[in-house]
Amino acid sequence: MTHRLKTFTVTMLALAASLQAQAQGLSLPANRVLAPVASPAQSQADYIVAVVNSEPITNREVYREAQREYQQLVQQRRAPPDVQALLPEILEGLINRKAQLQLARDTGLRVEESAIDQAEQSIAVQNQVDVAELRLRVTRDGMSVIQFRDQLSDQILMQRLRERDVESRVRITEQDIDQFLREQPAAETKGDTQINLAQILIAVPEVANAQQVDALKLRAQRALERARKGEDFATLVREFSDATDLASAGQLGLRSTTRYPELFVRATTPLSVGDVAELVRSPAGFHVLKVVEKIRPGLPTMAVTQSHARHILLVPNARLSEAEARSKLAEFKKQVVTNQSEFATLARQNSQDGSAALGGDLGWASPGMFVPEFEATMNRLAPGEVSDPLLSRFGVHLIQLLERRKATLTTEQQREAVRAMLREKKLEEAYQSWAQDVRARAYVELREPPV
Known part of the structure; x- marks a missing residue:
């Protein structure tokens, strides 16, 4: 088995080099030899790299899946991962998928043609095209319509398996919700809440007399009233603010509440996103504060x-x-x-x-x-x-x-939001445990590449 894993790793390295070169629009030098058993050309050949129970996974399947994921990351302008690390993950994902699909079919789950038709139609709608145009795009991307519909069938089958074996077992009780709501105030005081505030600063000079301070306060109150009436805050910043952050529309940036002045945190803690706080007085002057963003990790918005x-x-x-x-x-x-x-x-x-x-x-x-x-x-x-x-x-x-x-949200709506959040969390935990069990019960053999 040690030798088999070693040779499979060599195959992955060769495949990675080929994929990396293709993604960059390059061709590998003819004299570049990565391994005697797996050249880049061979990495695109079709041979078995693993067997799940009695069903094979081919090198071409791994390559095609890796290429799809790699190109998707490039199109999204996200930094692609190291392909040498990506490919073993791709293979493991294919092994898990094969094991789950076999379990679904062995236990009697099936997918009707009408369900595949509906899925295909939904994808076409999401992409603002009809089904005929969707199929043309699929074909241009190098996949046949039959392969595309087979993939949809597999996705539906796996979803039905998950609904039957995982989702049906997850229950969120009223006691779970009560406990979460009891713990919420403590969670908010841990300092992990992040906020982004926008401000209009009416500066008050240190040497200002009482009349000047009153005049500046009136100016700040006018800005506050207009902000609360819904006027564009960025426009008000340009008109009123003495701060140096005019280019950012007065936004101070998303950061932990511990990195904001205590005066600002106290004024904005009770507020929701989009709300404008009461006028805040600091040594610098008068502040009109608007909550642009508020993130409380693990907590649903209320x-x-x-x-x-x-x-x-x-x-x-x-x-x-x-x-x-x-x-x-x-x-x-x-x-x-x-x-x-x-x-x-x-x-x-x-x-x-x-x-x-x-x-x-x-x-x-x-x-x-x-x-x-x-x-x-x-x-x-x-x-x-x-x-x-x-x-x-x-x-x-x-x-x-x-x-x-x-x-x-009303009290009942808040409880339903908490229920949905807790259910999603439990579902993910239950799915990971279930998937590991399905994988452990499957017979998996990694195959040596051809010489």
Whole structure:
């Protein structure tokens, strides 16, 4: 076994060199010999590197998976890991996947074609294309449609296995939630909370007399009132602030509360993100403080940003293609932006969902209430702005954001947020333990590369 592991390591080193060179758009020098048993060309050949129970894992599978992950990291402009360290992890992941898929099939789990069709459609919607275009892109990326659908089938099968063997066993009791909420105040006092504050500083000279101080305080209060009315804080910083951080819109940076002045921490601790504190007086002057970001590791947020939007929905059918729906909504947007038509009127006349009677009004919505593609587009809009036509699983939408607000979760909503967070944590722990057990019960043999 020692010899086998050693030769397999040599194969991984050769494969790593080939992958690294390809990712950099280079070709390896012809005279560069990494190992006598595994050249870069051989690293792309198809031979068995491992057997899980009776099912093989080929060198090409490892190479293809490593190449996909490596290129994904490059596209995301993230520093790719050392490929020599990445490849053994890729192989171990493939071993775990094979073992789990075998367990699923051996215990009677199956995936229907309709479920694969639905998954394929969902991916197409997320990428704002139809299924035909998605398949063209998949083919251009070097994967056949059959391979792509097989991968979707495997993913669905593994998800169903996890739901049956792991998720069904995880329970969060009311006592678990009570204990978490009791421990929360102690967790917040540990100093691990991080905040990012933006400030408007009205400087008070050391030699200022009482009249000058009062005048400066009035100026600070005017800035505070306008900030609390929702005016753009960066604009107020440029207008009022005497600080030197104007280029950063007054933001002081995300840091631990222990690295902020105690005056600032006391003023902002009770606040949610987006709130503006009472006026703070320090030796430097008067401070208007806004909470830009607040991170409490391991704790769910107890306040959310809600959005009030309206939309027009057109559902493509035999008489209205997706392209025609997009064109029609683009014309509606032009009419709204140029004040030729009211959005609500167009929605009542054209929208094909239950909100039409309300002028497309969707009411106040918390995060997670809409499908991801709709919510992501809505979140990028400024109040009053109209989106471009957007495809979702329901049809083609035109969205107008009306306003946003901060909302504190009700007691019941807070408990549900805690329940979801604790469940996710327990699920991850249970999954890791379960996956290790499945892996331990599988027969795994690492194969020597061909000479």
